[in-house]
Amino acid sequence: MSKIRMTTPLVEMDGDEMTRILWKWIKEILIEPYVDLKTEYYDLGLLHRDETADQVTLEAAEATKRLGVAVKCATITPNRQRMTEYNLHEMWKSPNGTVRRILDGTVFRSPILAKGISPYVPTWKAPIVLARHAYGDIYNAVDHICEAGDKAYLTIEHKDGTVTKKLIAEFEHAGGVVQGMHNRADSIRSFARSCFRYALDLKIPMMFATKDTIAKGYDGEFKAIFEEVFEEYKADFEQAGIWYLYTLIDDAVARIVRSEGGILWACKNYDGDVMSDMVATAYGSLGMMKSVLVSPDGKYEFEAAHGTVTRHYYKYLKGESTSTNSVATIFAWTGALEKRGELDGNEALVAFAQKLERATLSTIEEGYMTGDLIPLFYADVEPKKLESEEFLREIAKRL
Numbered sequence: 001m002s003k004i005r006m007t008t009p010l011v012e013m014d015g016d017e018m019t020r021i022l023w024k025w026i027k028e029i030l031i032e033p034y035v036d037l038k039t040e041y042y043d044l045g046l047l048h049r050d051e052t053a054d055q056v057t058l059e060a061a062e063a064t065k066r067l068g069v070a071v072k073c074a075t076i077t078p079n080r081q082r083m084t085e086y087n088l089h090e091m092w093k094s095p096n097g098t099v100r101r102i103l104d105g106t107v108f109r110s111p112i113l114a115k116g117i118s119p120y121v122p123t124w125k126a127p128i129v130l131a132r133h134a135y136g137d138i139y140n141a142v143d144h145i146c147e148a149g150d151k152a153y154l155t156i157e158h159k160d161g162t163v164t165k166k167l168i169a170e171f172e173h174a175g176g177v178v179q180g181m182h183n184r185a186d187s188i189r190s191f192a193r194s195c196f197r198y199a200l201d202l203k204i205p206m207m208f209a210t211k212d213t214i215a216k217g218y219d220g221e222f223k224a225i226f227e228e229v230f231e232e233y234k235a236d237f238e239q240a241g242i243w244y245l246y247t248l249i250d251d252a253v254a255r256i257v258r259s260e261g262g263i264l265w266a267c268k269n270y271d272g273d274v275m276s277d278m279v280a281t282a283y284g285s286l287g288m289m290k291s292v293l294v295s296p297d298g299k300y301e302f303e304a305a306h307g308t309v310t311r312h313y314y315k316y317l318k319g320e321s322t323s324t325n326s327v328a329t330i331f332a333w334t335g336a337l338e339k340r341g342e343l344d345g346n347e348a349l350v351a352f353a354q355k356l357e358r359a360t361l362s363t364i365e366e367g368y369m370t371g372d373l374i375p376l377f378y379a380d381v382e383p384k385k386l387e388s389e390e391f392l393r394e395i396a397k398r399l
Helices: 017-031 046-051 055-067 080-085 095-103 185-202 218-240 249-257 269-283 310-317 327-344 347-365 371-376 388-398
Strands: 010-014 039-043 069-072 106-111 128-133 142-146 151-157 163-170 176-180 206-210 244-248 263-267 289-294 300-304
Touching: 010 055, 010 327, 017 310, 017 327, 017 388, 039 055, 046 055, 055 069, 055 095, 069 095, 069 327, 095 289, 095 300, 106 185, 106 269, 128 185, 128 269, 163 176, 185 206, 185 218, 185 263, 206 218, 206 249, 218 244, 244 249, 249 263, 249 269, 263 269, 269 289, 289 327, 300 327, 327 347, 347 388
Parallel strands: 010 039, 010 069, 069 300, 128 263, 206 244, 206 263
Antiparallel strands: 106 128, 106 289, 142 176, 151 163, 289 300
């Protein structure tokens, strides 16, 4: 067969460990036989980020702003152990955080639903869409390890030259840690508008949650901006028959757990990072979660919501078999290909992406899946556990 042509390339961001292996297999087995794949390639593997002093991450983000659509593999955000393991020059920041900061977008995550896969929360009947603010907070924070006797201050130099200085802590008898983080009012406002528009597009109610009773200034400003922006959308919400609620993050968790789903849950950056994994796992698996970063000016970066699957990678390096769920990474590719097709008016590419998604889901629904899904599978067919590459080839048969 002749391959489907692409007129504009995607930005392709390669990653680390087991997801890097899956990335290569997905392209070779499921995409390249059918699509004349055009990508602008950036290697965001940890070693290459270290070699380029993380410049490659900045280049990939700028390419996304230029080309409009990107697909990203899972990457390592190094800690002290990783710094030693990979002999790094520096403990580089999260690539996701860097890309999100440059694009100033909102991350929307929603479960990939397959017949036979039952959520751990039995009341959940419809998807919970989690909107994660993709700028600032601890992902762009500055921190410091203090010694005994140190004093830490928050110092603000105002535009008129005056200075406001607040004592954070005195480390009189023992050392400790201090952290300074920030956000921007314009980014919070863009985040709020993105969430309200997305809720209206899906025609589902929306909830936003912080902890303004504790972080009265920081989280209180988030709350105030959301209330201000909601006034722009209030009439549209009423016409659509949906509601908006602000509540505290702990109350939001309780509401979500006892809900039926079918709601957009907007969270600050860190809350969204944690809660998206909770929601994904409760729906079945972290490997069954779509994630897309949408910038205010309509740029898109698709990725899997999970990490690099380190444990399976070490098994793979030993030559042992792995059964790694690649569904979220497949859907990152299909999301990017479909969006590229939509923007370019390439109907064949859009149709291919949709067919690949259906082939993936039908493989699972017919009982062929990776090991993480078997305990969750309730259907008339006996599930069969497949190895990582074997699962992709089973999808290829249906494709």
